[in-house]
Amino acid sequence: MKVLVLGAGQLARMMALASKPLNIDVRAYDVGSAQVVDPLSPSVSYGSLAEGITFADFITAEFEHISYDVLAMCEASGKLFPSSQSIKTGGDRRLEKVLLEGAGIANAKHKVVSTKADFDAALNILTLPLILKSALAGYDGKGQWRLKDKSEADAIWQDIQAFIEGDTSGQSQAIVVEQMVPFDREVSMVGVRSITGETFAYPLTENHHSKGVLSVSLAINEHQALQAQATDAFDKIAKGLNYVGVLAIEFFQVGDSLLVNEIAPRVHNSGHWTQQGADTCQFENHMRAVCQLPLGSTTLVRPTAMINILGADSVPNSILDIPSVTLHWYGKTKRAGRKMGHINVCGQDRIELINRLTQLAEILPKEDFPDVGEYINSL
Amino acid sequence: MKVLVLGAGQLARMMALASKPLNIDVRAYDVGSAQVVDPLSPSVSYGSLAEGITFADFITAEFEHISYDVLAMCEASGKLFPSSQSIKTGGDRRLEKVLLEGAGIANAKHKVVSTKADFDAALNILTLPLILKSALAGYDGKGQWRLKDKSEADAIWQDIQAFIEGDTSGQSQAIVVEQMVPFDREVSMVGVRSITGETFAYPLTENHHSKGVLSVSLAINEHQALQAQATDAFDKIAKGLNYVGVLAIEFFQVGDSLLVNEIAPRVHNSGHWTQQGADTCQFENHMRAVCQLPLGSTTLVRPTAMINILGADSVPNSILDIPSVTLHWYGKTKRAGRKMGHINVCGQDRIELINRLTQLAEILPKEDFPDVGEYINSL
Numbered sequence: 001m002k003v004l005v006l007g008a009g010q011l012a013r014m015m016a017l018a019s020k021p022l023n024i025d026v027r028a029y030d031v032g033s034a035q036v037v038d039p040l041s042p043s044v045s046y047g048s049l050a051e052g053i054t055f056a057d058f059i060t061a062e063f064e065h066i067s068y069d070v071l072a073m074c075e076a077s078g079k080l081f082p083s084s085q086s087i088k089t090g091g092d093r094r095l096e097k098v099l100l101e102g103a104g105i106a107n108a109k110h111k112v113v114s115t116k117a118d119f120d121a122a123l124n125i126l127t128l129p130l131i132l133k134s135a136l137a138g139y140d141g142k143g144q145w146r147l148k149d150k151s152e153a154d155a156i157w158q159d160i161q162a163f164i165e166g167d168t169s170g171q172s173q174a175i176v177v178e179q180m181v182p183f184d185r186e187v188s189m190v191g192v193r194s195i196t197g198e199t200f201a202y203p204l205t206e207n208h209h210s211k212g213v214l215s216v217s218l219a220i221n222e223h224q225a226l227q228a229q230a231t232d233a234f235d236k237i238a239k240g241l242n243y244v245g246v247l248a249i250e251f252f253q254v255g256d257s258l259l260v261n262e263i264a265p266r267v268h269n270s271g272h273w274t275q276q277g278a279d280t281c282q283f284e285n286h287m288r289a290v291c292q293l294p295l296g297s298t299t300l301v302r303p304t305a306m307i308n309i310l311g312a313d314s315v316p317n318s319i320l321d322i323p324s325v326t327l328h329w330y331g332k333t334k335r336a337g338r339k340m341g342h343i344n345v346c347g348q349d350r351i352e353l354i355n356r357l358t359q360l361a362e363i364l365p366k367e368d369f370p371d372v373g374e375y376i377n378s379l
Numbered sequence: 380m381k382v383l384v385l386g387a388g389q390l391a392r393m394m395a396l397a398s399k400p401l402n403i404d405v406r407a408y409d410v411g412s413a414q415v416v417d418p419l420s421p422s423v424s425y426g427s428l429a430e431g432i433t434f435a436d437f438i439t440a441e442f443e444h445i446s447y448d449v450l451a452m453c454e455a456s457g458k459l460f461p462s463s464q465s466i467k468t469g470g471d472r473r474l475e476k477v478l479l480e481g482a483g484i485a486n487a488k489h490k491v492v493s494t495k496a497d498f499d500a501a502l503n504i505l506t507l508p509l510i511l512k513s514a515l516a517g518y519d520g521k522g523q524w525r526l527k528d529k530s531e532a533d534a535i536w537q538d539i540q541a542f543i544e545g546d547t548s549g550q551s552q553a554i555v556v557e558q559m560v561p562f563d564r565e566v567s568m569v570g571v572r573s574i575t576g577e578t579f580a581y582p583l584t585e586n587h588h589s590k591g592v593l594s595v596s597l598a599i600n601e602h603q604a605l606q607a608q609a610t611d612a613f614d615k616i617a618k619g620l621n622y623v624g625v626l627a628i629e630f631f632q633v634g635d636s637l638l639v640n641e642i643a644p645r646v647h648n649s650g651h652w653t654q655q656g657a658d659t660c661q662f663e664n665h666m667r668a669v670c671q672l673p674l675g676s677t678t679l680v681r682p683t684a685m686i687n688i689l690g691a692d693s694v695p696n697s698i699l700d701i702p703s704v705t706l707h708w709y710g711k712t713k714r715a716g717r718k719m720g721h722i723n724v725c726g727q728d729r730i731e732l733i734n735r736l737t738q739l740a741e742i743l744p745k746e747d748f749p750d751v752g753e754y755i756n757s758l
Contacts, residue, residue: 017399020392020419021720023708040399040419279703279725288699297702301680301725320667323676324658329402341400346658346680 001291004029004036004052004079006070007062010330010339011267011283012039014275015062018283024291027052031066053077060245060290064091064265065136068171081195081244081290082265089241090265093135093176100260103236107260108252110178119157122177123150132156134163135174144212146180181259183252187220189230190248190271192285192295193238200285200298201231202278205270207250208375210310213337216375217270217306219277229258237263246271246286269308269339276326276344277304302346303353307360309341312368319343322359354379380670383408383415383431383458385449386441389709389718390646390662391418393654394441397662403670406431410445432456439624439669443470443644444515447550460574460623460669461644468620469644472514472555479639482615486639487631489557493543498536501556502529511535513542514553523591525559560638562631566599568609569627569650571664571674572617579664579677580610581657584649586629587754589689592716595754596649596685598656601729608637616642625650625665648687648718655705655723656683681725682732686739688720691747698722701738733758 001024005012008028016026016039028039029052036045036052046052049070053059059079064087071084089095100107111122112135123130128150134143143163145156160175167173186209191201204227208216221227230251237260238247248268251258271282280288280296288295309315313334319325322345329341345360347353354376361373380403384391387407395405395418407418408431415424415431425431428449432438438458443466450463468474479486490501491514502509507529513522522542524535539554546552565588570580583606587595600606609630616639617626627647630637650661659667659675667674688694692713698704701724708720724739726732733755740752 013399017396020396020710021705021707023710038420041417041422043420043422280705293696294699296699296704299702317672320673320675323678325675326400326659328400331399331402 001025002027002055002057003287003290004056004059004074005039005062006059006066006074007031008037008039009062010332010341011062013330014272014283014328015060015267015287016040018281019287022284022287022291022293024287026287027055028062029070031070049073053079058290058292060286061087062266064088066091082247083242083244086241086243086247086265090263091136093133093262094174096263097176099237099240099263103240105233105236105260106257108178108181110176113175113177114172116157116161119153119160119175119177123153126177126179129180131178131180132160133176133178135176136167136171181252181254181261183254183259185253186250186261187226187230187253187258188217188248188250188268188270189234190246190268190274190282191231191234191238192246192282192289192298193243194289194295195244195292197239198295199235199238200295201227201234202271202274202282202298203227203300204230205273207270208371210371211337213308213310213339214269215308215310215369216372217273218379219273219300219304221300221303225256226253226258233258233260241265245289246282269342270306272328272342273304273306273344274298275328276324276346277301302348303350304344304346305353305357307343307345307357307364307369307372308339309343309368310339311335311337312365313340315343315368316363316365319360319363322356322363324356325360380404381406381434381436382666382669383435383438383453384418384441385438385445385453386410387416387418388441389711389720390441392709393651393662393707394439394646394666395419397660398666401663401666401670401672403666405666406434407441408449410449428452432458437669437671439665440466441645443467445470461620461626462623465620465622465626465644469642470515472512472641473553475642476555478616478619478642482619484612484615484639485636487557487560489555492554492556493551495536495540498532498539498554498556502532505556505558508559510557510559511539512555512557514555515546515550560631560633560640562633562638564632565629565640566605566609566632566637567596567627567629567647567649568613569625569647569653569661570610570613570617571625571661571668571677572622573668573674574623574671576618577674578614578617579674580606580613581650581653581661581677582606582679583609584652586649587750589750590716592687592689592718593648594687594689594748595751596652597758598652598679598683600679600682604635605632605637612637612639620644624668625661648721649685651707651721652683652685652723653677654707655703655725656680681727682729683723683725684732684736686722686724686736686743686748686751687718688722688747689718690714690716691744692719694722694747695742695744698739698742701735701742703735704739 008030012028074080132145248264250261324346387409391407627643629640703725
């Protein structure tokens with residue numbers, strides 16, 4: 001079996017690593033160079049997307065911000081899973097909101113804004129504080145503004161206007177203005193859906209962010225009611241998209257209720273713990289779904305957490321002395337804040353896991369992991 | 380970190396897969412073509428061993444039947460782990476027996492035989508039935524004879540003589556004549572030793588062979604006395620060799636005692652279950668030892684078994700419906716009896732594992748897995 005992944009970053013790399021044992025040959029389309037590469041070596045496989053499409057039995061994506069031209073070419077081949085509509089919905093907050101509203105899934109109160117008049121109208125309807133997010137190409141905290149006081153509105157609108165005018169994607173940009181949700185914590189669910197509509201959801205994950213970027217994920221398996229609520233949302237969203245593959249949903253937890261923050265039509269950073277903590281990892285399950293193989297069990301094997309390595313290209317070797325610690329480097333060049341790798345760690349029970357996380361936090365340098373210790377101490 | 384593996388088969392491939400997340404770049408020296416290749420792609424990296432040695436920070440091996448010239452070249456670079464002496468000992472039953480006797484480790488009563496006169500003398504000292512094994516280049520049942528009755532001795536000697544004369548290795552061949560051990564079962568231990576002498580042993584594995592080739596392995600964690608006995612043998616043998624890396628020891632179990640059958644100075648087929656069943660898999664632990672990183676915990680995560688795929692290049696997809704079943708193909712061309720891949724399966728406890736093994740045996744075709752069902756039913 002041969003699979004082309006749109007995007008050639010760490011997610012394509014980890015898909016390729018999970019695919020080798022299944023004899024699935026994965027190549028990645030690098031949108032920057034417009035070449036098809038081997039995600040496990042620096043070698044170029046094909047010089048064009050068209051050749052990559054011909055090579056592949058199936059095509060999938062590692063990110064949602066893909067030009068519509070590329071998606072159209074792939075979809076025309078009949079090999080693209082999930083569909084271009086699923087990918088576009090993940091990449092456009094307007095489509096995402098329409099999907100959530102249509103499926104009756106709780107999410108933050110919001111308005112779509114394109115003009116100053118829309119913006120002023122939204123300010124009159126919504127309750128401050130607000131979070132303003134670009135409809136397209138916003139992730140990891142980019143293209144986001146916070147409005148706490150009406151006096152800041154004009155200055156923020158000028159910023160937004162410059163942002164919209166600077167958009168060179170050729171697609172129509174807009175802003176989704178949302179009421180800030182006073183959430184207790186952020187959780188996410190990664191799940192997988194087959195072409196026949198079968199779904200399996202992984203246990204919910206508690207996510208700790210730092211400056212808008214995921215820092216620590218912790219698989220939580222002890223809240224059956226929350227798990228059921230999230231699974232219901234997952235099933236509705238995945239069905240609404242006629243989705244094939246792994247899909248991630250980020251939620252705000254407020255009391256005992258979950259509100260969808262956003263969806264990602266792909267394997268997700270908050271699911272990296274599944275490499276060591278689940279019966280089948282998210283990368284293998286995505287490939288199983290895309291290649292129309294049976295889905296794998298998503299059962300938690302043992303409590304597991306993940307720590308992102310951001311902007312650092314080394315960690316002390318002594319972390320490998322801690323049992324069950326697994327290092328996952330992405331082979332990327334160091335850049336401030338860049339996702340360079342992650343660390344997975346497991347324990348037979350939550351207490352052992354937290355002990356090991358505490359040991360990790362003591363070893364990891366504060367300058368590279370500024371808030372990890374504080375979060376772990378709060379567990 | 381860059382590692383050259385001597386040998387370019389499935390063990391090098393699985394070492395490379397386990398090494399990618401650690402940012403360890405693995406290349407493999409294919410002794411057939413005398414080229415250095417990328418074990419994860421068909422590409423040739425270097426045209427000669429010398430270039431491969433220059434590329435590498437460390438050198439290791441996936442098999443023990445390597446020409447002494449190659450070993451000498453690698454050892455001269457100061458990068459070879461384990462040492463050439465360790466590799467040679469695994470590849471020569473004479474050296475192996477000297478090591479075991481020297482360390483006072485129980486093994487089958489035996490004589491080394493080079494001439495008809497040696498052979499006749501051995502027949503007078505040892506008790507039938509006997510197993511005769513070539514000192515060099517014997518594995519998976521090749522270069523082995525069984526002598527049950529003295530009347531067969533002349534015919535077998537003629538066979539052996541032809542075998543010795545046909546040896547083109549340039550090394551002195553001989554036969555180790557051993558008393559057959561009336562064993563209850565075959566078990567093995569895989570363990571790892573660091574350059575500083577630290578050792579970690581995995582749980583013992585029960586091995587079921589079919590026609591001399593490993594068919595099923597089952598991690599067994601419930602016999603503390605046996606585990607202690609095997610660990611003691613492992614520590615003595617590894618220390619005797621001043622070993623660095625993963626080392627496997629095959630034992631005959633007779634009652635509550637273990638006799639060493641043979642050692643393998645490398646990752647081992649009976650340790651493949653560690654990919655899903657242990658805190659750190661044998662491939663990663665070998666690389667950690669060779670690259671002088673901290674060793675990983677060898678703790679059993681949950682009961683796990685492995686089934687070899689021999690001579691078949693497909694299995695029914697429906698085995699992937701069984702939770703925790705993981706397929707590992709080696710990407711090799713099909714040939715009768717060839718090791719093509721393996722299947723790992725886990726359970727939260729032994730009962731769940733055996734239930735899943737039973738489901739597997741019902742799906743796997745009898746023609747490709749002739750004796751697996753019978754063995755699993757016997758558990």
